[in-house]
Each structure stands twice: as structure tokens, then as C-alpha cells.
Amino acid sequence: MLHRCSHSVFRTRPLSFALFSRRHETTAASVSVQPDKVLYRGPLTNTFRRLKIFSLSSLSLVTTMAPLMFVVESNLPMTARAFLASTALATSGVSTSLIGWAGRSYVTTLRIAKNPKTDRVQEIEATTYTLTLQPRITKIYDPAFTTRCSRPFAKWELLELVLLPSEMRSGSAAPTPGSEEIVAETFDAKGNVVGRWIVRWGEGGEGNCRGEGQIIRYFNVHEELLPPVTEDTSTS
Numbered sequence: 001m002l003h004r005c006s007h008s009v010f011r012t013r014p015l016s017f018a019l020f021s022r023r024h025e026t027t028a029a030s031v032s033v034q035p036d037k038v039l040y041r042g043p044l045t046n047t048f049r050r051l052k053i054f055s056l057s058s059l060s061l062v063t064t065m066a067p068l069m070f071v072v073e074s075n076l077p078m079t080a081r082a083f084l085a086s087t088a089l090a091t092s093g094v095s096t097s098l099i100g101w102a103g104r105s106y107v108t109t110l111r112i113a114k115n116p117k118t119d120r121v122q123e124i125e126a127t128t129y130t131l132t133l134q135p136r137i138t139k140i141y142d143p144a145f146t147t148r149c150s151r152p153f154a155k156w157e158l159l160e161l162v163l164l165p166s167e168m169r170s171g172s173a174a175p176t177p178g179s180e181e182i183v184a185e186t187f188d189a190k191g192n193v194v195g196r197w198i199v200r201w202g203e204g205g206e207g208n209c210r211g212e213g214q215i216i217r218y219f220n221v222h223e224e225l226l227p228p229v230t231e232d233t234s235t236s
Helices: 045-070 078-104
Strands: 037-041 109-114 121-129 135-140 146-148 156-158 161-163 180-187 193-201 206-213
Touching: 045 078, 045 121, 078 121
Parallel strands: none
Antiparallel strands: 037 109, 109 121, 121 135, 135 180, 146 156, 161 206, 180 193, 193 206
8 A cells, every 4th residue: 555755855956935845854744734725826727717618619619610511512622621621620629739738737726734843834735627627636745746847837847756865865764665655646626536646765765756647747836926935944
């Protein structure tokens, strides 16, 4: 059985705003809390929603109208009609796919949960929507598994490779080589798990992550709109 991640790690490319604390306790994830504070709401939520509705409506209209091109009387040869119909379908399909791809990572709501003992951010909950406007709620059980990314229409991503700090690579705090833990999970509107991001620990505190199912790995947020959150600024 897989367990939620209980090892806090340091990022090689840390997020540079005050949402996440610079240090994490190894016992942080052992305290069960629920994200209950809305930290951020995406300002382009309605824009993406309208784009998706318009794109799906256009695709449905083109799909419905395409057969009529072969029925209506016209001087165009059958090959020309087929070309026009296929071009319209391809154009609408590509634009719909692009909008779905770009909008899949857009975060409409961001919630955080803090460790009641340390007041540090322990868990992140990001809500996104699919092309068909179905909500996807992704819970990241350790913020240290996130980093900046350069992919278009995304600011953060879940790490593929992590390395524990030197002081955690030995002793009771070190993970067992070959063991696996759940870093993040994506849920549908009914609370069913549709995807997971899992870390598999190797020798020397190195962890390789992989996705299973329909995990949301990329997140598009307006970092400039994130409010400051108190963090621990003491030295490591």
C-alpha cells in the first residue's frame, strides 16, 4: 500500500515567493489537516470558461454542418466539398485541442493547509477544469515537490527528480530504497482519485517521480497576485 509522502525535501530551484516555507520538518506530513484557506482565485477563470464553451460549441456546429456540404446542391465537385469539410473539422478540432491544453493547467482556486504546530504550509490544493468544464482538484502533500517550469501556460510543475538534504539521507528519517510514496493526487468532483504523482526512493536519498492516471502536473497561476504568507526565515 502506498502512503502519502512524509519526507520534506529542498528544491534545487525553489519558488521565490513567500507562500512556501524555506524549511520543512520531517514530521510535518504526519499531522492530518484539510486545506481550508482560499489563498488565490484565478482572475481569468471566466475567460477560460467562455473560451472552452465557445470552442466546444464551434466544434459541435462544424461537426453537425459538415455532412450538409455533401447534400446541398452546388457546382463544387465532391472532392472540393470533402476538402472544405475536412479543413473545417481539422481547424476547429485543432483550436479546441489547443484551448483544452492551455486551459487544463489554469488554476481557478488555490487553497493551503498549515501545520498547526509550526504554522508552516503543509499541503496545497489547486482546482483546475477540464475542456468539458469538469473540476479537477489536485492535492500536493509536500510543497517541496514543486518547482518553476518553462512550459507555456504553466508556472509550476511537479518535480520528476528530488534529492533529500544530506542530514536526511541516513538514520531513521531516511526512506527505504525501493519504497514508494504518494506526492500528489488529483480528484474529480465526486472525490474519486483519477491520478497520482508517486516518488520511488533510491539509494542516497534520491527520488524518481512518475505519474499514474490523469494526474495534473502543471499549474498556471498569476504569481504576482499571490498574497504574502508568513514563512520561517531562520537559517537552515
